[in-house]
Amino acid sequence: VNKKILFGGLLIVLPLVALFAVSFGNDPHAVRSPLVGRQAPPFSLVDVDGRETISLASLRGKPAVVNFWATWCQPCKAEHGVLTRGAQTFGDRVQFVGIVYEDEPAAINAFLDRYGRGYPALMDDGGKTAIAYGVSGVPETFFIDANGTIVSKFAGPLSPDALAMHVRQLLEAP
Amino acid sequence: MTTRAFFSGLALPCWVRMLLALAAAGWIGLGAVPAHANDALPPGHPPLPPEHPPVAAAEEALDPGAAAVLDQAAARAAQAGRPVDRAFVVSVVGEPEDVPPATAEALEEKTHAIASLLRCPVCQGSAVADSPSSTAVNMKNEVRDLVALGFSREQVLRYFEASYGQFVRMEPKAEGINWLVWLLPGALFVGGLAVVGAKLRRSALQAAADERVPARDELPEDPALADAVRRVRELAYGWPGGVPPRAKGEG
Numbered sequence: 001v002n003k004k005i006l007f008g009g010l011l012i013v014l015p016l017v018a019l020f021a022v023s024f025g026n027d028p029h030a031v032r033s034p035l036v037g038r039q040a041p042p043f044s045l046v047d048v049d050g051r052e053t054i055s056l057a058s059l060r061g062k063p064a065v066v067n068f069w070a071t072w073c074q075p076c077k078a079e080h081g082v083l084t085r086g087a088q089t090f091g092d093r094v095q096f097v098g099i100v101y102e103d104e105p106a107a108i109n110a111f112l113d114r115y116g117r118g119y120p121a122l123m124d125d126g127g128k129t130a131i132a133y134g135v136s137g138v139p140e141t142f143f144i145d146a147n148g149t150i151v152s153k154f155a156g157p158l159s160p161d162a163l164a165m166h167v168r169q170l171l172e173a174p
Numbered sequence: 175m176t177t178r179a180f181f182s183g184l185a186l187p188c189w190v191r192m193l194l195a196l197a198a199a200g201w202i203g204l205g206a207v208p209a210h211a212n213d214a215l216p217p218g219h220p221p222l223p224p225e226h227p228p229v230a231a232a233e234e235a236l237d238p239g240a241a242a243v244l245d246q247a248a249a250r251a252a253q254a255g256r257p258v259d260r261a262f263v264v265s266v267v268g269e270p271e272d273v274p275p276a277t278a279e280a281l282e283e284k285t286h287a288i289a290s291l292l293r294c295p296v297c298q299g300s301a302v303a304d305s306p307s308s309t310a311v312n313m314k315n316e317v318r319d320l321v322a323l324g325f326s327r328e329q330v331l332r333y334f335e336a337s338y339g340q341f342v343r344m345e346p347k348a349e350g351i352n353w354l355v356w357l358l359p360g361a362l363f364v365g366g367l368a369v370v371g372a373k374l375r376r377s378a379l380q381a382a383a384d385e386r387v388p389a390r391d392e393l394p395e396d397p398a399l400a401d402a403v404r405r406v407r408e409l410a411y412g413w414p415g416g417v418p419p420r421a422k423g424e425g
Contacts, residue, residue: 034335034337034339035336041337102308126315136309
Protein backbone atom coordinates (compact mmCIF):
# COMPACT_ATOMS: atom_id res chain seq x y z
CA VAL A 1 0.00 0.00 0.00
CA ASN A 2 1.27 3.43 -0.92
CA LYS A 3 1.64 5.17 2.44
CA LYS A 4 1.20 8.62 0.98
CA ILE A 5 -2.16 7.71 -0.55
CA LEU A 6 -3.26 5.92 2.62
CA PHE A 7 -2.33 8.94 4.73
CA GLY A 8 -4.02 11.38 2.38
CA GLY A 9 -7.16 9.26 2.26
CA LEU A 10 -7.33 9.00 6.04
CA LEU A 11 -6.80 12.76 6.32
CA ILE A 12 -9.96 13.30 4.28
CA VAL A 13 -12.08 10.40 5.50
CA LEU A 14 -11.41 10.45 9.26
CA PRO A 15 -12.76 13.96 9.95
CA LEU A 16 -15.88 13.10 7.96
CA VAL A 17 -16.37 9.85 9.87
CA ALA A 18 -15.90 11.74 13.16
CA LEU A 19 -18.43 14.33 12.03
CA PHE A 20 -21.00 11.69 11.12
CA ALA A 21 -20.38 9.85 14.39
CA VAL A 22 -21.04 13.04 16.37
CA SER A 23 -23.98 14.21 14.28
CA PHE A 24 -25.97 11.02 13.96
CA GLY A 25 -28.68 10.86 16.58
CA ASN A 26 -28.94 14.63 16.78
CA ASP A 27 -32.12 16.11 15.42
CA PRO A 28 -31.12 19.27 13.54
CA HIS A 29 -34.66 20.57 13.87
CA ALA A 30 -34.52 20.34 17.66
CA VAL A 31 -32.51 23.55 17.80
CA ARG A 32 -32.92 25.13 21.20
CA SER A 33 -35.00 28.26 20.82
CA PRO A 34 -32.97 31.40 21.50
CA LEU A 35 -36.08 32.72 23.26
CA VAL A 36 -35.92 30.26 26.17
CA GLY A 37 -34.93 32.17 29.28
CA ARG A 38 -35.85 35.51 27.70
CA GLN A 39 -38.92 37.72 27.99
CA ALA A 40 -41.74 36.42 25.81
CA PRO A 41 -42.48 38.70 22.82
CA PRO A 42 -45.64 40.68 23.58
CA PHE A 43 -48.81 40.15 21.61
CA SER A 44 -52.33 41.50 21.62
CA LEU A 45 -54.62 39.30 19.53
CA VAL A 46 -58.33 39.02 18.90
CA ASP A 47 -60.01 35.65 19.31
CA VAL A 48 -61.53 33.84 16.38
CA ASP A 49 -64.99 35.29 17.03
CA GLY A 50 -63.59 38.80 17.17
CA ARG A 51 -65.10 39.33 20.61
CA GLU A 52 -62.20 39.17 23.01
CA THR A 53 -58.68 40.61 22.86
CA ILE A 54 -56.04 38.76 24.81
CA SER A 55 -52.57 40.19 25.29
CA LEU A 56 -49.46 38.81 26.90
CA ALA A 57 -49.72 41.62 29.43
CA SER A 58 -53.22 40.45 30.40
CA LEU A 59 -51.77 37.00 31.11
CA ARG A 60 -49.17 38.36 33.54
CA GLY A 61 -49.34 37.13 37.12
CA LYS A 62 -50.20 33.58 36.14
CA PRO A 63 -48.10 31.11 34.13
CA ALA A 64 -49.29 30.54 30.58
CA VAL A 65 -49.14 27.79 27.98
CA VAL A 66 -49.14 29.35 24.50
CA ASN A 67 -49.79 26.87 21.71
CA PHE A 68 -49.37 27.66 18.00
CA TRP A 69 -51.63 25.41 15.94
CA ALA A 70 -53.67 25.14 12.74
CA THR A 71 -56.68 23.20 11.52
CA TRP A 72 -54.72 21.83 8.53
CA CYS A 73 -52.15 20.29 10.86
CA GLN A 74 -52.91 16.65 11.56
CA PRO A 75 -50.87 16.25 14.80
CA CYS A 76 -52.69 19.32 16.14
CA LYS A 77 -55.94 17.33 16.23
CA ALA A 78 -54.60 14.81 18.74
CA GLU A 79 -52.81 17.55 20.61
CA HIS A 80 -55.98 19.61 20.86
CA GLY A 81 -57.52 16.93 23.10
CA VAL A 82 -54.40 16.83 25.27
CA LEU A 83 -54.42 20.60 25.69
CA THR A 84 -58.17 20.76 26.35
CA ARG A 85 -57.79 18.18 29.10
CA GLY A 86 -54.69 20.01 30.34
CA ALA A 87 -56.68 23.24 30.53
CA GLN A 88 -59.28 21.45 32.66
CA THR A 89 -56.66 19.88 34.93
CA PHE A 90 -54.30 22.84 35.37
CA GLY A 91 -56.75 25.64 34.55
CA ASP A 92 -56.75 27.03 38.09
CA ARG A 93 -52.98 27.51 38.09
CA VAL A 94 -52.04 27.92 34.41
CA GLN A 95 -53.73 29.78 31.55
CA PHE A 96 -53.98 28.05 28.18
CA VAL A 97 -53.97 30.11 25.01
CA GLY A 98 -54.02 28.92 21.41
CA ILE A 99 -52.69 31.08 18.58
CA VAL A 100 -53.89 29.94 15.16
CA TYR A 101 -51.21 29.89 12.48
CA GLU A 102 -52.08 30.59 8.85
CA ASP A 103 -55.75 29.70 8.96
CA GLU A 104 -59.28 30.91 8.25
CA PRO A 105 -61.97 31.66 10.88
CA ALA A 106 -64.51 29.36 9.16
CA ALA A 107 -62.13 26.38 9.29
CA ILE A 108 -61.18 27.21 12.87
CA ASN A 109 -64.79 27.35 14.04
CA ALA A 110 -65.59 24.08 12.30
CA PHE A 111 -62.56 22.52 14.00
CA LEU A 112 -63.50 23.86 17.44
CA ASP A 113 -67.13 22.77 17.02
CA ARG A 114 -65.91 19.27 16.34
CA TYR A 115 -63.02 18.95 18.79
CA GLY A 116 -64.18 21.23 21.58
CA ARG A 117 -63.42 24.72 22.90
CA GLY A 118 -61.40 24.49 26.07
CA TYR A 119 -59.40 27.70 25.82
CA PRO A 120 -59.21 30.82 23.61
CA ALA A 121 -58.15 30.56 19.97
CA LEU A 122 -56.47 33.79 18.87
CA MET A 123 -55.99 35.00 15.29
CA ASP A 124 -52.49 35.94 14.16
CA ASP A 125 -53.14 37.72 10.85
CA GLY A 126 -49.93 38.22 8.92
CA GLY A 127 -48.14 35.86 11.30
CA LYS A 128 -46.35 38.67 13.14
CA THR A 129 -46.67 36.96 16.51
CA ALA A 130 -45.52 33.63 15.06
CA ILE A 131 -42.47 35.39 13.61
CA ALA A 132 -41.70 37.07 16.93
CA TYR A 133 -41.82 33.64 18.57
CA GLY A 134 -39.69 32.04 15.85
CA VAL A 135 -42.41 29.55 14.93
CA SER A 136 -41.31 27.46 11.97
CA GLY A 137 -44.04 24.80 12.03
CA VAL A 138 -47.08 23.78 14.00
CA PRO A 139 -47.68 22.69 16.63
CA GLU A 140 -45.19 24.55 18.79
CA THR A 141 -45.84 25.33 22.42
CA PHE A 142 -44.26 27.94 24.69
CA PHE A 143 -44.38 27.74 28.48
CA ILE A 144 -44.29 31.24 29.97
CA ASP A 145 -44.00 31.96 33.69
CA ALA A 146 -45.97 34.55 35.69
CA ASN A 147 -43.31 37.20 34.96
CA GLY A 148 -43.49 36.71 31.20
CA THR A 149 -40.25 34.74 30.85
CA ILE A 150 -40.20 31.78 28.45
CA VAL A 151 -39.29 28.76 30.58
CA SER A 152 -39.39 26.13 27.83
CA LYS A 153 -40.50 25.43 24.29
CA PHE A 154 -41.83 22.23 22.78
CA ALA A 155 -41.90 21.58 19.02
CA GLY A 156 -44.32 18.91 17.86
CA PRO A 157 -47.52 17.51 19.32
CA LEU A 158 -47.54 17.35 23.13
CA SER A 159 -48.33 14.04 24.75
CA PRO A 160 -50.16 14.18 28.11
CA ASP A 161 -46.88 13.27 29.85
CA ALA A 162 -44.88 15.91 28.02
CA LEU A 163 -47.51 18.54 28.82
CA ALA A 164 -47.58 17.55 32.51
CA MET A 165 -43.79 17.61 32.65
CA HIS A 166 -43.53 21.09 31.12
CA VAL A 167 -46.37 22.49 33.25
CA ARG A 168 -44.74 21.11 36.40
CA GLN A 169 -41.46 22.73 35.35
CA LEU A 170 -43.38 25.95 34.72
CA LEU A 171 -45.03 25.89 38.15
CA GLU A 172 -41.71 25.17 39.86
CA ALA A 173 -39.95 28.02 38.03
CA PRO A 174 -38.76 30.67 40.51
CA MET B 175 -36.15 9.75 0.81
CA THR B 176 -34.04 11.86 -1.52
CA THR B 177 -30.30 12.35 -1.15
CA ARG B 178 -30.79 15.96 -0.33
CA ALA B 179 -33.44 15.21 2.24
CA PHE B 180 -31.13 12.63 3.80
CA PHE B 181 -28.27 15.08 4.13
CA SER B 182 -30.47 17.89 5.38
CA GLY B 183 -31.62 15.56 8.15
CA LEU B 184 -28.14 15.47 9.63
CA ALA B 185 -26.82 17.96 12.11
CA LEU B 186 -23.82 18.83 9.99
CA PRO B 187 -22.07 22.17 9.89
CA CYS B 188 -23.37 24.10 6.95
CA TRP B 189 -20.10 24.04 5.04
CA VAL B 190 -20.20 20.26 4.98
CA ARG B 191 -23.81 20.39 3.89
CA MET B 192 -22.77 22.91 1.27
CA LEU B 193 -20.07 20.55 -0.03
CA LEU B 194 -22.46 17.61 0.03
CA ALA B 195 -25.15 19.61 -1.70
CA LEU B 196 -22.63 20.75 -4.30
CA ALA B 197 -21.53 17.19 -4.84
CA ALA B 198 -25.10 15.99 -5.11
CA ALA B 199 -26.34 18.83 -7.28
CA GLY B 200 -23.47 19.48 -9.61
CA TRP B 201 -21.11 16.60 -9.82
CA ILE B 202 -23.17 13.50 -9.27
CA GLY B 203 -26.02 15.03 -11.21
CA LEU B 204 -28.78 14.54 -8.69
CA GLY B 205 -29.59 18.26 -8.65
CA ALA B 206 -32.92 19.95 -8.21
CA VAL B 207 -34.83 17.38 -6.23
CA PRO B 208 -38.23 19.00 -5.81
CA ALA B 209 -39.16 17.39 -2.52
CA HIS B 210 -41.92 18.92 -0.48
CA ALA B 211 -40.50 20.21 2.76
CA ASN B 212 -42.65 17.79 4.74
CA ASP B 213 -40.96 14.77 3.15
CA ALA B 214 -37.68 15.80 4.69
CA LEU B 215 -38.91 16.15 8.24
CA PRO B 216 -37.73 13.62 10.79
CA PRO B 217 -40.47 11.41 12.21
CA GLY B 218 -42.39 13.11 14.95
CA HIS B 219 -41.73 16.63 13.77
CA PRO B 220 -44.76 18.83 13.27
CA PRO B 221 -45.84 19.21 9.65
CA LEU B 222 -45.16 22.43 7.83
CA PRO B 223 -47.84 24.76 6.57
CA PRO B 224 -49.09 24.04 3.06
CA GLU B 225 -47.32 25.86 0.28
CA HIS B 226 -48.72 27.31 -2.85
CA PRO B 227 -48.98 24.73 -5.60
CA PRO B 228 -45.63 24.20 -7.33
CA VAL B 229 -47.24 25.57 -10.48
CA ALA B 230 -47.04 29.06 -9.00
CA ALA B 231 -43.30 28.71 -8.44
CA ALA B 232 -42.79 27.33 -11.93
CA GLU B 233 -44.76 30.18 -13.46
CA GLU B 234 -42.80 32.64 -11.41
CA ALA B 235 -39.56 31.12 -12.69
CA LEU B 236 -40.74 31.29 -16.30
CA ASP B 237 -42.25 34.73 -16.21
CA PRO B 238 -40.23 37.45 -14.50
CA GLY B 239 -43.35 39.61 -14.31
CA ALA B 240 -45.05 37.06 -12.09
CA ALA B 241 -42.59 37.82 -9.28
CA ALA B 242 -43.63 41.44 -9.33
CA VAL B 243 -47.30 40.43 -9.18
CA LEU B 244 -46.52 38.21 -6.21
CA ASP B 245 -44.73 41.11 -4.51
CA GLN B 246 -47.72 43.37 -5.11
CA ALA B 247 -50.01 40.78 -3.55
CA ALA B 248 -47.69 40.59 -0.57
CA ALA B 249 -47.63 44.36 -0.33
CA ARG B 250 -51.43 44.49 -0.29
CA ALA B 251 -51.52 41.86 2.43
CA ALA B 252 -48.99 43.90 4.39
CA GLN B 253 -51.15 47.00 4.15
CA ALA B 254 -54.18 45.10 5.34
CA GLY B 255 -52.23 43.49 8.18
CA ARG B 256 -51.36 44.66 11.63
CA PRO B 257 -48.57 47.14 12.23
CA VAL B 258 -45.22 46.07 13.63
CA ASP B 259 -44.86 46.29 17.42
CA ARG B 260 -42.19 48.99 17.11
CA ALA B 261 -41.48 49.19 20.84
CA PHE B 262 -40.80 45.46 20.97
CA VAL B 263 -38.52 45.54 17.93
CA VAL B 264 -36.62 48.49 19.45
CA SER B 265 -36.24 46.51 22.69
CA VAL B 266 -34.58 43.74 20.68
CA VAL B 267 -32.40 45.63 18.19
CA GLY B 268 -32.41 49.24 19.39
CA GLU B 269 -33.64 52.42 17.70
CA PRO B 270 -33.69 52.43 13.86
CA GLU B 271 -30.21 53.15 12.50
CA ASP B 272 -31.27 53.96 8.93
CA VAL B 273 -33.70 56.29 7.25
CA PRO B 274 -36.79 54.77 5.64
CA PRO B 275 -36.41 54.36 1.85
CA ALA B 276 -37.78 57.39 0.03
CA THR B 277 -39.60 55.59 -2.79
CA ALA B 278 -41.70 52.45 -3.06
CA GLU B 279 -39.13 51.02 -5.49
CA ALA B 280 -36.28 51.61 -3.04
CA LEU B 281 -38.33 50.01 -0.25
CA GLU B 282 -39.07 46.99 -2.41
CA GLU B 283 -35.43 46.71 -3.49
CA LYS B 284 -34.10 46.82 0.05
CA THR B 285 -36.80 44.41 1.24
CA HIS B 286 -35.84 41.94 -1.47
CA ALA B 287 -32.14 42.28 -0.67
CA ILE B 288 -32.70 41.55 3.02
CA ALA B 289 -35.19 38.75 2.32
CA SER B 290 -32.49 37.09 0.19
CA LEU B 291 -30.33 36.89 3.32
CA LEU B 292 -33.06 35.22 5.41
CA ARG B 293 -33.64 31.50 5.33
CA CYS B 294 -37.25 30.41 4.93
CA PRO B 295 -37.76 28.10 7.93
CA VAL B 296 -40.28 25.84 6.16
CA CYS B 297 -38.38 25.42 2.91
CA GLN B 298 -35.35 23.36 2.05
CA GLY B 299 -32.48 25.81 2.05
CA SER B 300 -34.14 28.57 0.07
CA ALA B 301 -34.29 32.22 1.02
CA VAL B 302 -37.42 34.07 2.09
CA ALA B 303 -37.13 36.14 -1.09
CA ASP B 304 -37.31 33.02 -3.29
CA SER B 305 -40.14 31.13 -1.60
CA PRO B 306 -43.85 31.55 -2.35
CA SER B 307 -44.85 29.77 0.90
CA SER B 308 -47.16 31.75 3.15
CA THR B 309 -44.61 31.72 5.97
CA ALA B 310 -42.01 33.27 3.67
CA VAL B 311 -44.55 35.84 2.43
CA ASN B 312 -45.31 36.78 6.05
CA MET B 313 -41.61 37.09 6.81
CA LYS B 314 -41.05 39.24 3.75
CA ASN B 315 -43.93 41.51 4.79
CA GLU B 316 -42.33 41.79 8.21
CA VAL B 317 -39.03 42.76 6.60
CA ARG B 318 -40.82 45.40 4.51
CA ASP B 319 -42.54 46.82 7.60
CA LEU B 320 -39.25 46.99 9.50
CA VAL B 321 -37.40 48.61 6.59
CA ALA B 322 -40.22 51.14 6.22
CA LEU B 323 -39.67 52.07 9.88
CA GLY B 324 -36.02 52.76 9.12
CA PHE B 325 -34.42 49.67 10.62
CA SER B 326 -31.12 48.81 8.97
CA ARG B 327 -30.29 45.56 7.19
CA GLU B 328 -28.25 44.31 10.13
CA GLN B 329 -31.02 45.25 12.59
CA VAL B 330 -33.65 43.34 10.59
CA LEU B 331 -31.38 40.29 10.43
CA ARG B 332 -30.73 40.57 14.18
CA TYR B 333 -34.48 40.78 14.86
CA PHE B 334 -35.15 37.52 13.03
CA GLU B 335 -32.08 35.91 14.57
CA ALA B 336 -33.39 36.77 18.04
CA SER B 337 -36.44 34.57 17.52
CA TYR B 338 -35.27 31.91 15.05
CA GLY B 339 -31.60 31.62 15.96
CA GLN B 340 -28.65 32.01 13.64
CA PHE B 341 -30.14 29.30 11.41
CA VAL B 342 -32.34 31.98 9.85
CA ARG B 343 -29.33 33.72 8.31
CA MET B 344 -28.44 32.44 4.85
CA GLU B 345 -24.85 33.55 5.40
CA PRO B 346 -23.39 32.45 8.71
CA LYS B 347 -21.74 35.25 10.66
CA ALA B 348 -17.95 35.25 10.41
CA GLU B 349 -17.14 34.35 14.00
CA GLY B 350 -15.88 31.34 15.94
CA ILE B 351 -16.09 28.04 14.09
CA ASN B 352 -18.03 29.77 11.30
CA TRP B 353 -14.72 31.14 10.05
CA LEU B 354 -14.19 27.66 8.63
CA VAL B 355 -17.06 28.21 6.21
CA TRP B 356 -15.48 31.38 4.93
CA LEU B 357 -11.82 30.37 4.96
CA LEU B 358 -11.75 26.64 4.30
CA PRO B 359 -12.94 26.75 0.66
CA GLY B 360 -10.30 29.37 -0.14
CA ALA B 361 -7.63 27.45 1.75
CA LEU B 362 -8.59 24.24 -0.04
CA PHE B 363 -8.47 26.05 -3.40
CA VAL B 364 -5.02 27.50 -2.71
CA GLY B 365 -3.83 24.12 -1.39
CA GLY B 366 -5.17 22.42 -4.52
CA LEU B 367 -3.39 24.96 -6.74
CA ALA B 368 -0.16 24.33 -4.82
CA VAL B 369 -0.47 20.56 -5.30
CA VAL B 370 -1.22 20.94 -9.01
CA GLY B 371 1.66 23.43 -9.38
CA ALA B 372 4.12 21.09 -7.64
CA LYS B 373 3.01 18.17 -9.81
CA LEU B 374 3.37 20.22 -13.01
CA ARG B 375 6.82 21.46 -11.99
CA ARG B 376 8.00 17.98 -11.14
CA SER B 377 6.76 16.49 -14.41
CA ALA B 378 8.36 19.37 -16.34
CA LEU B 379 11.71 18.68 -14.62
CA GLN B 380 11.29 14.98 -15.33
CA ALA B 381 10.60 15.66 -19.02
CA ALA B 382 13.71 17.84 -19.24
CA ALA B 383 15.76 15.10 -17.55
CA ASP B 384 14.38 12.47 -19.94
CA GLU B 385 15.27 14.52 -23.00
CA ARG B 386 18.93 14.97 -22.02
CA VAL B 387 21.07 12.11 -23.50
CA PRO B 388 24.21 11.44 -21.42
CA ALA B 389 27.56 11.83 -23.21
CA ARG B 390 29.41 8.60 -24.06
CA ASP B 391 32.05 9.12 -21.39
CA GLU B 392 29.65 10.29 -18.70
CA LEU B 393 29.41 8.19 -15.57
CA PRO B 394 26.83 8.09 -12.77
CA GLU B 395 27.80 9.68 -9.45
CA ASP B 396 27.29 6.47 -7.50
CA PRO B 397 30.73 4.67 -7.63
CA ALA B 398 29.16 1.18 -7.63
CA LEU B 399 26.85 2.18 -10.50
CA ALA B 400 29.78 3.83 -12.33
CA ASP B 401 31.74 0.53 -12.06
CA ALA B 402 28.77 -1.38 -13.48
CA VAL B 403 28.43 1.10 -16.38
CA ARG B 404 32.17 0.73 -17.12
CA ARG B 405 31.82 -3.06 -17.14
CA VAL B 406 28.85 -2.88 -19.50
CA ARG B 407 30.75 -0.56 -21.82
CA GLU B 408 33.73 -2.92 -21.77
CA LEU B 409 31.50 -5.87 -22.69
CA ALA B 410 29.30 -4.05 -25.18
CA TYR B 411 31.81 -1.86 -26.99
CA GLY B 412 35.04 -3.76 -26.22
CA TRP B 413 36.52 -0.67 -24.57
CA PRO B 414 39.24 -1.78 -22.20
CA GLY B 415 38.28 -0.72 -18.68
CA GLY B 416 35.05 0.66 -20.14
CA VAL B 417 36.84 3.90 -21.09
CA PRO B 418 36.00 5.28 -24.54
CA PRO B 419 39.04 4.99 -26.84
CA ARG B 420 39.09 8.61 -27.95
CA ALA B 421 39.02 9.77 -24.38
CA LYS B 422 41.90 7.39 -23.72
CA GLY B 423 43.84 8.77 -26.71
CA GLU B 424 43.23 12.31 -25.56
CA GLY B 425 44.14 11.39 -22.01
